[in-house]
Amino acid sequence: MIAEISWERTGAWLAAISVVAVLSLLWRPNAAYRTAEHALLGLATGFLVSVTWFEFLLPKWWIPLTESWREGVLPGAIGGMAALTLGLCWYGVYFRKTEWLMRLVLGIVVGASAGQAIRNQFTQQMPVLVSTFRSPVVIEEGQVLAWPSITNTLFLLAVVTVLLYFFFTFQQDSPRWRMARAVGRFWLMVGFGAYFGNTIMTRLAVLIERVWFVVDEFIRGFFR
Amino acid sequence: MRFLAKLGELDVRWFYLAMILAIVATALLPTPMKVRLSPESEKYYNTIENLDGRKPVLVQSDWDQGTVGELRAQFINTVRHLFRKNVRVVFVSGIASGPEFYEPVVEQIAREYGKEYGKDWVSFGYKLAEPYDIAIEAIARDFPATVQLDAKGKRPSDYPWLRNVRTAADFALAISIRYDEMRAYITYFYEAAGTPYIAGVATISSTPLYPFLSTGNLRGLLVGSRGGGEYEQAMGKREYGTRFLSGQSAGHLLILIAILFGNIGYWASRRIRARGEE
Numbered sequence: 298m299i300a301e302i303s304w305e306r307t308g309a310w311l312a313a314i315s316v317v318a319v320l321s322l323l324w325r326p327n328a329a330y331r332t333a334e335h336a337l338l339g340l341a342t343g344f345l346v347s348v349t350w351f352e353f354l355l356p357k358w359w360i361p362l363t364e365s366w367r368e369g370v371l372p373g374a375i376g377g378m379a380a381l382t383l384g385l386c387w388y389g390v391y392f393r394k395t396e397w398l399m400r401l402v403l404g405i406v407v408g409a410s411a412g413q414a415i416r417n418q419f420t421q422q423m424p425v426l427v428s429t430f431r432s433p434v435v436i437e438e439g440q441v442l443a444w445p446s447i448t449n450t451l452f453l454l455a456v457v458t459v460l461l462y463f464f465f466t467f468q469q470d471s472p473r474w475r476m477a478r479a480v481g482r483f484w485l486m487v488g489f490g491a492y493f494g495n496t497i498m499t500r501l502a503v504l505i506e507r508v509w510f511v512v513d514e515f516i517r518g519f520f521r
Numbered sequence: 522m523r524f525l526a527k528l529g530e531l532d533v534r535w536f537y538l539a540m541i542l543a544i545v546a547t548a549l550l551p552t553p554m555k556v557r558l559s560p561e562s563e564k565y566y567n568t569i570e571n572l573d574g575r576k577p578v579l580v581q582s583d584w585d586q587g588t589v590g591e592l593r594a595q596f597i598n599t600v601r602h603l604f605r606k607n608v609r610v611v612f613v614s615g616i617a618s619g620p621e622f623y624e625p626v627v628e629q630i631a632r633e634y635g636k637e638y639g640k641d642w643v644s645f646g647y648k649l650a651e652p653y654d655i656a657i658e659a660i661a662r663d664f665p666a667t668v669q670l671d672a673k674g675k676r677p678s679d680y681p682w683l684r685n686v687r688t689a690a691d692f693a694l695a696i697s698i699r700y701d702e703m704r705a706y707i708t709y710f711y712e713a714a715g716t717p718y719i720a721g722v723a724t725i726s727s728t729p730l731y732p733f734l735s736t737g738n739l740r741g742l743l744v745g746s747r748g749g750g751e752y753e754q755a756m757g758k759r760e761y762g763t764r765f766l767s768g769q770s771a772g773h774l775l776i777l778i779a780i781l782f783g784n785i786g787y788w789a790s791r792r793i794r795a796r797g798e799e
Binding site: 323413491497501 | 537589590617654658704712732776
């Protein structure tokens with residue numbers, strides 16, 4: 298049975314047609330793909346402008362500022378005006394004479410980010426760094442645990458050889474150094490392989506979801 | 522030999538066609554796949570399982586159209602698990618389109634478990650804007666001032682169970698389900714207030730997170746559609762997450778076949794060239 302036409306269904310079909318238009322690039326570049334691409338860019342830009350105003354500037358800046366102004370709350374009004382002034386300083390970059398204004402706010406942002414990054418180094422990275430110092434022999438209740446000992450030894454080997462691979466302070470070309478670097482390169486390749494495999498998995502997941510959407514909305518939905 | 526050499530010269534569009542047909546087939550066929558919890562998913566599951574329900578849980582839901590395939594099943598089953606444990610949940614988002622995606626899903630699961638808005642869960646919507654570190658620090662220091670109003674226009678103090686929730690220490694757990702992790706929760710929730718943090722991420726973002734898991738800074742991790750499928754089956758369900766695993770497996774199998782074809786073709790063409798030179 299053919300489905301009844303509704304606004305919701307029309308929107309879903311339009312979305313499904315857009316997906317097919319975008320995927321048509323796999324065949325060759327064409328007008329349908331370019332139309333969908335431009336529509337997406339236009340919609341995304343419009344959406345961003347709307348979100349910036351309605352989700353941020355309006356509730357977090359305009360309403361508190363105007364309310365403070367009306368009620369005569371001086372700190373609120375001054376805060377709102379200060380935020381506007383600092384925000385406008387970003388546009389100083391467009392004129393040579395006012396470029397320094399942009400550097401002023403950029404300095405504040407970089408300073409705040411650097412402060413947070415230093416704290417994050419201690420709370421996030423240090424525990425990870427400490428955990429790399431593992432004993433190659435794991436003993437529990439007087440017994441040497443074989444498997445954890447093997448994995449820890451391999452882990453230590455990987456850490457040391459990868460560090461040697463990136464050791465550029467002075468030139469070392471002896472066969473032992475070359476071998477250590479080759480082992481380090483092997484572990485790096487293992488790491489990059491894991492990254493690449495996971496990248497493929499995510500990209501494939503996006504494709505699967507979109508193809509299923511077309512099947513569900515466009516093909517099954519049409520006869521619902 | 523010439524036939525084998527042609528395998529390496531196949532028009533790549535045949536591969537695209539085969540991939541799309543394989544994915545369409547998995548959409549139409551039933552899914553027999555059965556998976557068990559991986560160690561990282563098990564940690565995630567156990568962290569929620571061990572909650573006592575005295576404090577609420579903060580869930581940051583940032584999945585939308587771009588990540589729905591990988592993160593939807595993770596989110597659905599996380600909410601299911603929290604509601605099954607009778608834990609109160611506070612939802613927030615770090616993307617503008619987040620609430621549009623998570624709110625209908627939560628409403629549906631809430632009906633399934635007989636949970637009410639305002640009594641068992643609340644949604645504050647898009648309240649964590651970039652830069653995220655500052656937004657999460659703000660929510661950790663002063664939750665009511667940061668979220669201000671919920672989806673119904675009410676303040677946190679309007680709900681009796683949220684009246685005493687002011688800082689990160691007043692939450693039992695922080696969860697983020699988004700493309701990548703939110704390391705700021707480690708700094709401002711776990712390190713500063715002792716509130717544990719677990720994350721559901723897209724597969725692409727998972728590789729650098731395993732060291733955080735082994736140090737305990739991250740208590741549990743769901744990785745992409747695999748994590749979603751595993752968690753779904755641990756919850757005793759076989760729905761979207763399980764179905765998705767068959768699509769993913771079909772795609773991976775096809776990629777492996779393509780790699781095999783490409784290598785055979787390359788080997789055969791080298792053999793032909795070598796013979797010609799002789």
